[in-house]
Structure formats: structure tokens, C-alpha cells
Amino acid sequence: MLFCSDNPFTELPEVLGRCEQLDMVGFKSCRIEHVPAAALPPRLRWLILTDNRIEQLPPEIGRCSRLQKLALAGNRLQALPVELAACQNLELLRISANRLTELPGWLLELPRLTWLACAGNPCCADQEQATLTHSPITTIDWNSLQLEQILGQGASGVIHLARQRLDGETRPVAVKLFKSAMTSDGLPESEMAACLAGGEHEYLIPVLGRIEAHPQAVQGLVMALVGPEFSSLAAPPSLESCTRDIYPADSRWSPEQALKLASGMASALAHLHARDVLHGDFYGHNILHDGSGQALLGDFGAATLLSAMPRELAEALQKLELRAFGCLLEELIERIVPAEIVDPRLAGLAALRDACLDPLPARRPDLQAVITALMPLRARPH
Ligand SMILES: Nc1ncnc2c1ncn2[C@@H]1O[C@H](COP(=O)(O)OP(=O)(O)O)[C@@H](O)[C@H]1O
Ligand SMILES: [Mg+2]
Structure with a gap:
């Protein structure tokens, strides 16, 4: 290298x-x-x-x-x-913040393309601007924040624990400070537009506002603080694994926990897709979980707004993200115990994984179909 x-x-x-x-x-x-x-x-x-x-x-x-x-x-x-x-x-393509006026059809037919970021191009930038102007994000004065220790970091930002002074009281929050104007996933503006468009959901990390008046004009987001009982499902890919996350060696799931986590994440993604947001970085390392299957999806750094695109194109882009969901299912299934006991729920989960990983993107299910397939697996007595 x-x-x-x-x-x-x-x-x-x-x-x-x-x-x-x-x-x-x-x-x-x-x-x-x-x-x-x-x-x-x-x-x-x-x-x-x-x-x-x-x-x-x-x-x-x-x-x-x-x-x-x-x-x-x-x-x-x-x-x-x-x-x-x-x-x-x-499998992973970042083309955000270029001058692309359209996305070619062949790109959406690539059999393994899974994580795509294309915000900040003429083919979607107008929409980002419109989202930012029509529903301006709450601004939070830098001076009302007192930064404490680092909670985590990724390619684009450093996340600190902080205290926010609000109406004479203080509340704990999480602050994401962007490392630079251009990150490997794209521009902070695109991330903020996607956060706004994504809105609120039970399984999304809540975003409270955007930082203003930072002395060095560093851009940042303020989020609700996710408690210490939550940790990242996985670490980002290594140089060796290239595109796949690294899971803790002792990561194990009961079928119930795995199904709960998968259902929560399918519902978060379905919410985003229904609002024309492609997450673009749907990975275990962007999921915080509490060990019981309760999980929250975060990090809109690679997200793309699809609302300005023709319907067909938007749906084809969403099929890429279904493959990311298939990768998550694959990773969960590998860690379900006891694996040797024949459990019909595992067979059901494996069939869903295969459908999501179909090399023909058009044949992959959409998220509503995924949710429908998961429901009886969770309900089934064992
Ligand atoms: N709201 C939050 N509360 C607590 N910890 C958080 C929060 N948001 C992010 N983190 C921590 O910071 C890490 C990186 O956050 P992320 O948004 O994925 O940044 P990046 O875009 O740089 O990858 C997460 O994996 C998590 O450990
Ligand atoms: Mg991240």
C-alpha cells in the first residue's frame, strides 16, 4: 500500500x-x-x-x-x-461533491455496489439547498457548549460529550465537529441536509441542531447523547477487510436479539427511503446497540437526497442499500448462537440475506418487503 x-x-x-x-x-x-x-x-x-x-x-x-x-x-x-x-x-464508491449531472444506468446495475455517496453534485445539489433553506436546521451557539471527552470518531468527524446551556440549565449532548470541509464521504452541508430530510425516528440518533459561531468556523452538529450502555456494533473496515466491518471477536447474538436488531434497522432504513434519503454508509460501525438488539443508526455523512431524481433512478439507488442490509444480515447470522440447532427462523433470515445480496439489484426486495418478511420470524414461537 x-x-x-x-x-x-x-x-x-x-x-x-x-x-x-x-x-x-x-x-x-x-x-x-x-x-x-x-x-x-x-x-x-x-x-x-x-x-x-x-x-x-x-x-x-x-x-x-x-x-x-x-x-x-x-x-x-x-x-x-x-x-x-x-x-x-x-462495492464502495464515493463521488460526492463533483460535477456530475446524471448517474449512469450501468452504475446501478453493478452486482456488488453497496455503499454509494453522490450528494453535492448538480444531479442532487439543488434539492440539498432547498432542504436547507426551507426547513433550516436549529442553530446552536458554540458558546453555549462546553466540550468534554471524545466519545468516538470516524472518517469525517470527532464526537465529543458536551454540556449545552439552555434556558438556565445544562443538558448533556453529543457534538460532532467536522475534521475538514471535504471529507471522504462529501461535504458537511450535504450531511446536514440529509439529517434534516431524514427527520426523526425511533431507531435514528436524534439530531438537535447545527453549531454556529465557532471561532475557527468549524462546522458541527449537536446530537442527543446516546447513553454509555450503547456501543458500536462493529469497527470500520481494516486495510485487509477493505469493505467489510470488523466485529469484536466475542460478538454473539441470540436469534431474538439478531431479529430485533435487524427489524429495527430495516424500519430505520425504510423511514429514510420513504423520505427519499439514501444513507450511503449503512454499516455496523454506524450502528450503536445496547447488546439486547436495541439499536440506533447514525452518521449521515455519506447520505444522498433522492427527491430531485426520477422515481425509477431513486428506487434503483435504494436497491444498492438493500445489499448493505444483506451484508448486515450476513454478519449477524455468522454470530448467532446456538448456530448448530436447527431453527426455522435462521433459515428465514438466511433466505432474506440471499435475496438482499442478489447480484441483480432489481431483484432485491424493497424495505417494506424486508419488514414483512421479518415480522413472522419474530412472532414465530420456538
Ligand atoms: N449521539 C451520540 N452519542 C454518543 N456517541 C456518539 C453519538 N454519535 C456518535 N457517537 C460516537 O462517535 C462515533 C462516530 O460517529 P459518526 O457519526 O459515525 O462519525 P463519522 O462520520 O466521523 O464516522 C460513533 O461510532 C459513536 O461511538
Ligand atoms: Mg461513522
């Missing part, structure tokens, strides 16, 4: 293409304008070109058949080369 972030490269070096074993390349926040075909290593699996000046990708990217993760947020792309359709292993 090679990481060269924050260096003044204007071109992806051609020498990389001659590195036979190189599978991970990161050039975040450089000044890259040109990606020569010769610079693409044959075994490329993970390419990070976030926050550069790239206007087009070489068609030869289609030869990178092992490509699984492609991070292109914050560039100047007006289109993606159709040859990318040959990258059948592509």
Missing part, C-alpha cells in the same frame, strides 16, 4: 502502474489533475483520490477488475467512464 495524502502531486505517478503487488493507493488532498492510465496498478483494490482536481478518469480503470473501493469525493468529474462498468467487484 502507498499513502501520499497532502502532497503537491499534480498527476498520479505512472510508476505506480509498474508495482505488481500494489493494491491500495491513497492520494487524498493533493492537487491531482491527471490520472494517466499507466498509473493504475494491475492489482488495485482500493483507490483514494478524494479532494483533488480530477476532471476525468481514464477508461483503462475498467481493467482494474479487483477494484472494490473507489473514493473520488471532491473532484471535478462531469461523468464516469462507461468502462468502470467492468469493475464488477466494486
